[in-house]
Structure formats: structure tokens, C-alpha cells
Amino acid sequence: MSLLELEDVKKIYGQGEIKVFALRGVDLEIEEGEFTTIFGPSGSGKTTLLNLIGALDKPTSGRVQLNGSSIGEMNKNQLALLRRQNIGFIFQSFNLIPVLTAYENVEFALKIAEKGENRKAKEKVENILSRVGLGDMLHRRPNQLSGGQNQRVAVARALVKEPKLVLADEPTANLDSEASKEVLEIMVRMNKELNTTFIFSTHDPMVMEYARRLLELKDGMICREERRE
Amino acid sequence: MYLLKIAFRNLFRRRGRTLILSLILTLAVVFFLFMESMMMGLMDITFANIIDLETPHIEIGREEFFLEADEGNILPLEETFVPDDDMLMAINETQGVLGMTKVLDFSADFIAGRHEFPVRVRAIDPLTFGEVFRNQEYLVEGEFITGNGSGIVIGERLAEFFDLQSGDFFTLRFQDRRGAFNTMQGDVKGIVSVPHPDMNLGTVFVAKEQATKALNLQEDKVSQIMVRMENRDQALTQAQKLGVEFAGRDYQVRSYRDAAELLVALEAWGYLETYFILALFLLVGGIGIVSAIVLAAIERVKEIGMMKALGLKENEIVRVFILEAAGIGAIGSLIGCVLGAVVVYWLTFYGLDMEAFLDLGDLGVPMGDKLYGAWNTSSFVLIFIFVVAIAIIASIIPSYWAARKDPVEAIQHR
Ligand SMILES: Nc1ncnc2c1ncn2[C@@H]1O[C@H](COP(=O)(O)OP(=O)(O)O)[C@@H](O)[C@H]1O
Numbered sequence: 001m002s003l004l005e006l007e008d009v010k011k012i013y014g015q016g017e018i019k020v021f022a023l024r025g026v027d028l029e030i031e032e033g034e035f036t037t038i039f040g041p042s043g044s045g046k047t048t049l050l051n052l053i054g055a056l057d058k059p060t061s062g063r064v065q066l067n068g069s070s071i072g073e074m075n076k077n078q079l080a081l082l083r084r085q086n087i088g089f090i091f092q093s094f095n096l097i098p099v100l101t102a103y104e105n106v107e108f109a110l111k112i113a114e115k116g117e118n119r120k121a122k123e124k125v126e127n128i129l130s131r132v133g134l135g136d137m138l139h140r141r142p143n144q145l146s147g148g149q150n151q152r153v154a155v156a157r158a159l160v161k162e163p164k165l166v167l168a169d170e171p172t173a174n175l176d177s178e179a180s181k182e183v184l185e186i187m188v189r190m191n192k193e194l195n196t197t198f199i200f201s202t203h204d205p206m207v208m209e210y211a212r213r214l215l216e217l218k219d220g221m222i223c224r225e226e227r228r229e
Numbered sequence: 230m231y232l233l234k235i236a237f238r239n240l241f242r243r244r245g246r247t248l249i250l251s252l253i254l255t256l257a258v259v260f261f262l263f264m265e266s267m268m269m270g271l272m273d274i275t276f277a278n279i280i281d282l283e284t285p286h287i288e289i290g291r292e293e294f295f296l297e298a299d300e301g302n303i304l305p306l307e308e309t310f311v312p313d314d315d316m317l318m319a320i321n322e323t324q325g326v327l328g329m330t331k332v333l334d335f336s337a338d339f340i341a342g343r344h345e346f347p348v349r350v351r352a353i354d355p356l357t358f359g360e361v362f363r364n365q366e367y368l369v370e371g372e373f374i375t376g377n378g379s380g381i382v383i384g385e386r387l388a389e390f391f392d393l394q395s396g397d398f399f400t401l402r403f404q405d406r407r408g409a410f411n412t413m414q415g416d417v418k419g420i421v422s423v424p425h426p427d428m429n430l431g432t433v434f435v436a437k438e439q440a441t442k443a444l445n446l447q448e449d450k451v452s453q454i455m456v457r458m459e460n461r462d463q464a465l466t467q468a469q470k471l472g473v474e475f476a477g478r479d480y481q482v483r484s485y486r487d488a489a490e491l492l493v494a495l496e497a498w499g500y501l502e503t504y505f506i507l508a509l510f511l512l513v514g515g516i517g518i519v520s521a522i523v524l525a526a527i528e529r530v531k532e533i534g535m536m537k538a539l540g541l542k543e544n545e546i547v548r549v550f551i552l553e554a555a556g557i558g559a560i561g562s563l564i565g566c567v568l569g570a571v572v573v574y575w576l577t578f579y580g581l582d583m584e585a586f587l588d589l590g591d592l593g594v595p596m597g598d599k600l601y602g603a604w605n606t607s608s609f610v611l612i613f614i615f616v617v618a619i620a621i622i623a624s625i626i627p628s629y630w631a632a633r634k635d636p637v638e639a640i641q642h643r
């Protein structure tokens with residue numbers, strides 16, 4: 001059984017007159033440990049697809065099955081539990097909690113995922129932050145860090161709970177090419193070191209170099225698939 | 230733990246907003262503590278004066294007599310009684326009794342020169358009067374009723390009204406037991422100035438022996454038995470107990486509160502007014518909190534979305550907002566309690582010159598010119614809890630509204 005299975009997934013926004021067909025039937029299977037890139041122009045449905053995979057939204061029709069359970073049949077709280085245990089998110093605009101330091105942002109995510117006390121929490125948080133190269137900036141708040149550093153905190157936050165799946169929606173869109181490279185390289189390394197499954201989207205051809213499995217999305221359909229080694 | 234940390238830090242994120250809302254609540258708290266302290270101070274001194282000078286902790290008399298007295302009618306001589314030994318024993322054995330005296334109150338017209346003025350004459354037993362009342366201590370001229378001789382003691386305002394000094398001549402005109410008009414004449418022995426306007430003007434003291442003679446009453450007849458207790462709480466409970474005991478015998482046992490219905494009503498009115506204004510303040514504060522949370526929710530859509538993506542449930546996000554509101558409530562009422570403590574402390578020590586505001590004497594409220602506040606620690610605790618609770622209640626609905634924001638919409642980069 002694959003980690004993730006999508007079967008004829010459709011997503012239609014809006015009701016009545018104005019309907020937007022964001023996804024028009026996507027079939028997809030992703031195995032544990034894969035490093036997948038979803039490539040496509042703006043408006044092609046990348047965010048919509050990642051939201052469905054991330055159990056943030058439900059499909060209009062079709063089936064999204066994560067780790068053996070189908071998200072279409074779950075209620076809000078069950079979805080929240082699914083996310084907290086299995087999925088790490090990285091967003092285009094970082095979305096760190098501004099009143100928490102880098103360390104606290106990461107620890108917060110860990111605490112949510114692992115209820116109860118964990119003696120190793122401090123170790124884990126410091127370890128992951130130093131892996132993304134922020135070992136000496138633990139106690140800075142997001143507004144005291146650069147964009148690239150913010151996104152690296154976000155990567156650490158997504159990884160600290162050792163999720164099965166990390167979803168990154170255009171993680172480099174707000175970064176300059178230098179910072180983009182750093183973040184992508186960290187993601188590649190983490191994929192190798194921790195065997196975490198990554199799915200990230202982009203519309204930047206430069207970023208595609210890092211892809212090992214490439215899916216091209218166009219008008220809500222997967223129009224091309226490619227594997228590289 | 231983290232939710233609390235986030236909520237706490239969010240308070241400092243919009244310092245201005247937090248401060249303004251807190252200050253509204255601070256105002257509410259200070260106002261309440263001030264009013265409560267003044268009200269309690271007023272009631273305390275008022276009841277203290279009533280107990281010392283007019284109606285002590287407990288009074289016992291005929292129902293009909295009290296009825297007429299409360300209406301302000303002519304006091305009925307036929308409702309006087311001779312207390313029997315059982316009754317006196319029962320009172321004496323009541324727990325907490327400090328002293329007991331018998332009085333005979335009747336209505337009369339006070340006449341001096343060409344003027345006359347209706348008064349209540351209180352005929353007292355000079356031996357035991359001091360066990361219960363303190364009127365004696367307020368003597369400003371002459372001497373108090375000491376023996377059974379003739380002569381009266383009047384209040385300062387009555388003296389001023391008739392321009393009398395001790396030693397001056399007076400006439401009291403009244404109807405005796407059979408309805409025949411009679412007079413009592415003699416010298417004003419003394420003048421008292423008590424912090425009780427009615428007593429100062431409308432009450433005249435005379436020795437009981439003189440009065441019973443003039444009224445053609447049997448010698449031991451009294452209108453009320455007056456009892457002094459150790460404290461007011463005891464007065465209320467023991468009055469009730471004695472009341473049950475005397476129930477079958479046509480007597481009424483009243484506590485100082487029963488006797489001062491008007492004041493009790495005034496007290497209730499004062500509290501009502503205080504609560505009403507407090508409610509207004511809190512309404513403003515509550516609306517402020519509602520709008521603050523709505524604003525915060527709009528500002529933090531992305532953050533809410535992020536928290537949901539991290540796997541927080543809606544009710545956990547609700548908690549963040551409610552904690553923030555509680556924080557505003559706590560800051561506001563804490564500052565309020567500190568400021569309130571300063572104000573109330575000052576009031577209990579230096580008092581407030583009431584002449585500057587209004588002459589409460591004219592309202593017939595028995596108190597001095599200066600009003601001292603009362604310190605009541607439980608008021609601080611109560612108002613603190615109450616304001617925090619109001620803040621929390623005000624935040625519940627907008628917090629749920631905030632937490633229901635769709636994560637998809639929230640996260641979308643625009
Ligand atoms: N919440 C929404 N309501 C209505 N239409 C939406 C919504 N979200 C996305 N869309 C539409 O769906 C299509 C796909 O959007 P999106 O998944 O955001 O694409 P991408 O991330 O590739 O830019 C677009 O046409 C977009 O306008």
C-alpha cells in the first residue's frame with residue numbers, strides 16, 4: 001500500500017453560476033521516501049492539490065487516501081489529528097507564529113504532535129534547527145530573521161515531529177535564488193537522511209533541477225510525469 | 230502551556246488596544262470599589278448611629294405600636310405593655326445580650342415661646358439607659374437625665390429652632406391615657422448634639438417616672454424593650470429566634486434593620502445604582518473585547534490557518550483567544566484593584582467631606598459630616614473574578630468565529 005493514493009480527484013470551487021474547476025480528475029500514488037515536485041503555472045491547481053493531500057480540504061469527488069485512511073469520511077477533529085501526526089507543512093509565506101522564537105515555533109509543533117512531556121524535546125528541537133543551519137539563532141523571533149532563515153525555521157518545524165509526509169507549497173517563491181537553493185538543498189538532504197517523503201510545488205523552472213520525480217500540472221490535470229535519478 | 234504563552238505574548242502585540250481595553254475595565258473596577266466602599270462606609274456609620282442613638286440591635290414591642298410608629302402617626306398609648314418576668318428572663322438568657330432598657334415613647338407638641346413643634350418623647354429609665362444607648366455621650370450643654378426628677382434633654386437643632394439654652398423653660402403638650410390633654414413643664418436640663426438629624430430635632434428625653442404620671446399610665450408600662458447585643462450579626466439571628474419565641478404573644482421582635490426600613494431600601498437602591506453603572510462600564514468593555522477579538526482574528530487569519538495545519542483543533546484555537554480576553558480582563562482588574570486599594574485605603578483613613586457634595590443630614594440619613602469608606606477584602610476578590618469572567622464571556626462567541634476560519638483560505642498566499 002502506498003503512503004498516498006489519489007483516485008480521480010476533482011475539486012470544484014464555488015456553487016451556482018460561477019464554478020471553478022480547480023482539479024479535473026487527478027490520479028496519483030506516492031510511496032514513502034519519495035521526493036516529488038509538482039510543477040505548473042500559476043492557477044494550474046497546485047495549491048488545491050496540496051491542500052487535499054494535506055487533509056486541509058476535502059475533494060468534491062474522488063478519493064484521497066493517506067496512510068490507509070480516506071480523508072473524505074473524516075470530521076474536522078479527525079482531520080486535525082491526522083495532520084498533527086502525519087503531515088508537516090511548509091508555506092510560501094513561512095507562516096511562523098510571530099510572537100514565538102525560532103526555537104519556540106519548532107517546539108510548539110512538536111508539542112502539538114506529541115501530547116505529554118517529552119524529555120528529549122529540547123534535544124530534538126535544537127538538533128533539527130542546527131541541521132537547517134540555525135543552531136545559533138534559536139532565540140530570535142521571525143521578524144529578526146531573514147526570509148531564507150524564516151523558511152528554514154519552517155522546514156525545521158515541519159520536520160521536527162518526524163512526519164510521514166512533508167508538503168511544501170511553493171516554498172521558494174518568496175526567496176531570492178541564493179536562499180532558495182539553501183532551502184531546497186536542506187530539503188533534499190533531509191529526504192535522504194531521514195527518509196521523509198517530500199512533495200513540493202513550484203512554478204519556477206530553476207527549482208525543477210532538484211526534482212527526482214516530476215509531475216506537471218496544467219488546468220487541473222496531470223499532463224506529464226517524469227522520474228530522474 | 231504553549232497556548233497560554235502565545236495568548237500572553239499576543240497581548241503585547243497590540244499594546245495600545247490591550248491598554249485601552251484594560252483601562253476601561255480598570256475604570257469599572259475602581260468605580261465599583263470606590264462606590265462599594267462608600268456605600269458600606271455610609272451604611273456602617275448610619276446603622277452604628279441608629280443603633281447607638283435610636284433603635285438598638287433589637288427592640289420588642291406591640292405590633293400595632295410599630296405599625297403606627299413606622300407610619301409616622303401619633304404613637305398609641307394603648308399599645309404599651311407591662312413586660313412580664315418570663316419575657317425579661319428570656320431576653321436576659323439570649324446569647325450575646327449586653328444590656329437591656331425599657332423605654333416609653335409617646336407623641337407630644339413641644340412648645341416654647343409662641344412656637345410649637347411635634348416631637349417624640351422618649352421616657353427613659355435613667356439607671357439602665359446607658360447600658361443600651363450612647364446619647365449621653367453627645368451632651369453639649371447641661372446634664373443628661375440622671376434621676377427621676379423633672380426636666381428634659383433636647384437635641385441641638387430643636388434648641389436652635391426655639392433658641393433655647395439649658396435652664397430655659399419648656400412646655401410639652403400631649404394627650405394622656407384617657408385622651409385628655411395634659412402638659413408637662415419644666416427646665417431644659419441638657420442639650421445633645423448627635424449625628425442623627427431626626428434625633429437632633431424631633432426627640433426629647435424625659436425620666437420615665439415623670440412621664441407615666443403625666444400620662445396617667447400604670448407605673449411599669451413601656452412601649453419598647455431595647456436590647457444591646459455584642460454585634461449586628463447576632464442581632465439579626467437572635468431577633469429571629471426571639472421572634473419565634475414571642476410569636477404567640479402579640480409581640481414583635483425587630484432587629485435594627487427591620488426598624489430602619491427606609492435605610493435598608495436606600496441601601497438597596499444605592500447598590501442597584503452602583504451595579505447599573507458597573508454594568509454600563511462592563512458593557513463598553515465587553516463590546517471592546519468582542520471587537521478586539523474580531524480584529525485580531527482578521528489580522529491573524531494566516532496564523533490561525535497555520536495552527537490548524539499544525540493539527541490544532543478548533544477548540545484549542547478558541548482557547549488562545551479566550552485566554553487573551555481573560556488576560557485583558559486580568560490586567561484591567563488588577564490595575565483597578567491596585568488603584569482601588571489606594572483610593573479605598575485613603576477613604577478609610579481620611580474620609581470624604583460630604584458637605585462638599587450634599588447635606589445628607591437633610592435627607593435624614595444619620596451620619597456625620599465626614600464619610601469614611603469601609604475596607605472589604607472580599608469586594609476586591611469578587612470584582613476581580615467578576616471582571617475576568619465578563620471578559621471571558623464576551624470573548625466566547627467571537628473566539629469561535631475566529632477559530633472557524635477555513636485553513637485553506639487562511640493559508641492561501643495573496
Ligand atoms: N477558494 C477558492 N475559491 C474559488 N476559486 C479558487 C479558490 N482557490 C483556488 N481557486 C481557483 O482554482 C484554480 C486553481 O488554484 P490554485 O490551486 O491556487 O493554483 P496554483 O496554486 O497552481 O496557483 C485557480 O483558477 C483559482 O482561481
Ligand SMILES: [Mg+2]
Pocket residue numbers: 046047048169170
Ligand atoms: Mg498556489
